[in-house]
Amino acid sequence: MRRPRLRGGLAVLAGLVLVVAAWGVLELAPSTEAVQAPIPVRVGMGERGEGRNIAATVLDVVIAERLTDEDPFDPWNGETTGQWIVVNATVESTRRGGSLDARLELGSLSIIGSGRPPIGTSLQTAPLEAGIQVTGWVAFEVPADAPLPSTATIRIAEGIDSRLDSVITVRLDLAGADRVGEFVLPDTETAAR
Amino acid sequence: MAVDEPPVRARRDRVLAWLDRVPTLVWIGAAALVVVGVVALFGGLDDAEATVDVTELQALAVGVASGGAPTDVTVLSVSRTTAMPELWLEADPGQEFIVVEIDAVNTWDRTTVGIRSAVLLELDGELVEADRVMVSADLAAVSTLPPRVPTRMTLIWPVPVGAVGDVAPVLVTDSVFVPDPVLLDAPYWRDLGPRWVVSAPVETAPHAAQGDGSAP
Numbered sequence: 001m002r003r004p005r006l007r008g009g010l011a012v013l014a015g016l017v018l019v020v021a022a023w024g025v026l027e028l029a030p031s032t033e034a035v036q037a038p039i040p041v042r043v044g045m046g047e048r049g050e051g052r053n054i055a056a057t058v059l060d061v062v063i064a065e066r067l068t069d070e071d072p073f074d075p076w077n078g079e080t081t082g083q084w085i086v087v088n089a090t091v092e093s094t095r096r097g098g099s100l101d102a103r104l105e106l107g108s109l110s111i112i113g114s115g116r117p118p119i120g121t122s123l124q125t126a127p128l129e130a131g132i133q134v135t136g137w138v139a140f141e142v143p144a145d146a147p148l149p150s151t152a153t154i155r156i157a158e159g160i161d162s163r164l165d166s167v168i169t170v171r172l173d174l175a176g177a178d179r180v181g182e183f184v185l186p187d188t189e190t191a192a193r
Numbered sequence: 194m195a196v197d198e199p200p201v202r203a204r205r206d207r208v209l210a211w212l213d214r215v216p217t218l219v220w221i222g223a224a225a226l227v228v229v230g231v232v233a234l235f236g237g238l239d240d241a242e243a244t245v246d247v248t249e250l251q252a253l254a255v256g257v258a259s260g261g262a263p264t265d266v267t268v269l270s271v272s273r274t275t276a277m278p279e280l281w282l283e284a285d286p287g288q289e290f291i292v293v294e295i296d297a298v299n300t301w302d303r304t305t306v307g308i309r310s311a312v313l314l315e316l317d318g319e320l321v322e323a324d325r326v327m328v329s330a331d332l333a334a335v336s337t338l339p340p341r342v343p344t345r346m347t348l349i350w351p352v353p354v355g356a357v358g359d360v361a362p363v364l365v366t367d368s369v370f371v372p373d374p375v376l377l378d379a380p381y382w383r384d385l386g387p388r389w390v391v392s393a394p395v396e397t398a399p400h401a402a403q404g405d406g407s408a409p
Contacts, residue, residue, distance in 0.1 A: 079331070109303070111340060115333070
């Protein structure tokens with residue numbers, strides 16, 4: 001009479017152990033976001049980072065209260081209630097044509113490069129052709145309600161979907177960056193073929 | 194213990210044999226019909242809600258922030274015009290532009306992409322998104338808002354003349370954050386639809402956008 005009861009008890013215990021083990025596996029397993037995370041290529045300012053489909057060299061960073069462009073007849077009015085962090089870089093799509101996706105990690109904030117600057121003055125909206133270097137600036141509109149951290153990180157990828165693909169990652173020294181009232185965005189320059 | 198009588202057992206066997214002959218696909222079809230029936234019973238097959246009863250929404254005054262998420266919207270003004278020279282825009286015959294100016298703040302810590310659906314116009318019970326969404330300072334068309342940068346924006350709807358009376362029902366939507374979605378890879382904001390209505394007086398202006406006046 002005792003054996004079936006004992007067997008039943010063991011079965012319940014084994015079931016509980018399996019449930020706990022399954023929970024443990026679930027907790028230990030990396031999230032989908034982590035499994036599909038981009039592959040960072042970390043380089044410093046002035047160094048060329050090259051990934052599977054993108055290469056980039058970050059050259060300079062400037063903090064500005066206002067942006068404009070070089071158009072003498074109809075200058076762009078890049079006013080903001082925040083401030084601008086503008087980053088100068090040379091980028092190159094290494095496999096196929098496409099577009100750039102630049103993001104700034106600023107403290108807890110993640111900011112996509114602004115689409116406000118006129119076409120031709122921003123790397124964020126510049127078309128990329130395979131093997132052709134483009135040099136220019138990408139502008140990030142950031143809040144002005146708190147002091148800027150001393151550093152930020154720019155992440156440069158080819159296309160908006162960088163899952164499991166290369167992202168050139170460069171730490172920016174904001175404490176040492178030039179601060180200006182107005183910054184004039186020059187036109188992007190495409191290297192000769 | 195009761196034992197089935199032979200006639201009863203025979204009848205049960207006949208029923209089971211008949212059921213056994215029914216193809217599996219028929220069972221699957223019948224189950225699907227039951228599911229569809231239950232869904233229909235609870236309104237799941239009704240047309241998607243494209244209209245809204247503005248009387249059920251929370252009233253919001255002009256100049257008052259909605260406090261919505263992730264975009265906190267303050268409706269500042271509404272005007273009508275037939276031409277916006279700074280945008281090289283002229284209304285078609287029988288049409289006019291309704292121009293809404295707002296202050297918008299993305300309160301999330303990432304750039305958001307839902308600014309177009311944050312403010313709607315109610316036209317004959319239909320919810321209509323703006324045809325153009327621009328930053329007022331430079332009239333740059335944008336689809337994103339950077340985090341925590343208050344931005345004055347200009348939204349434009351082309352509408353038939355007379356479709357909007359002296360008071361425009363401007364609807365402001367709200368969303369809820371889904372941090373750990375089941376099917377998607379990343380957290381997102383689920384649109385809850387309109388939550389506030391701003392009954393804004395419509396001013397008539399030759400052109401209402403606040404750009405620097407120069408043609409692009």
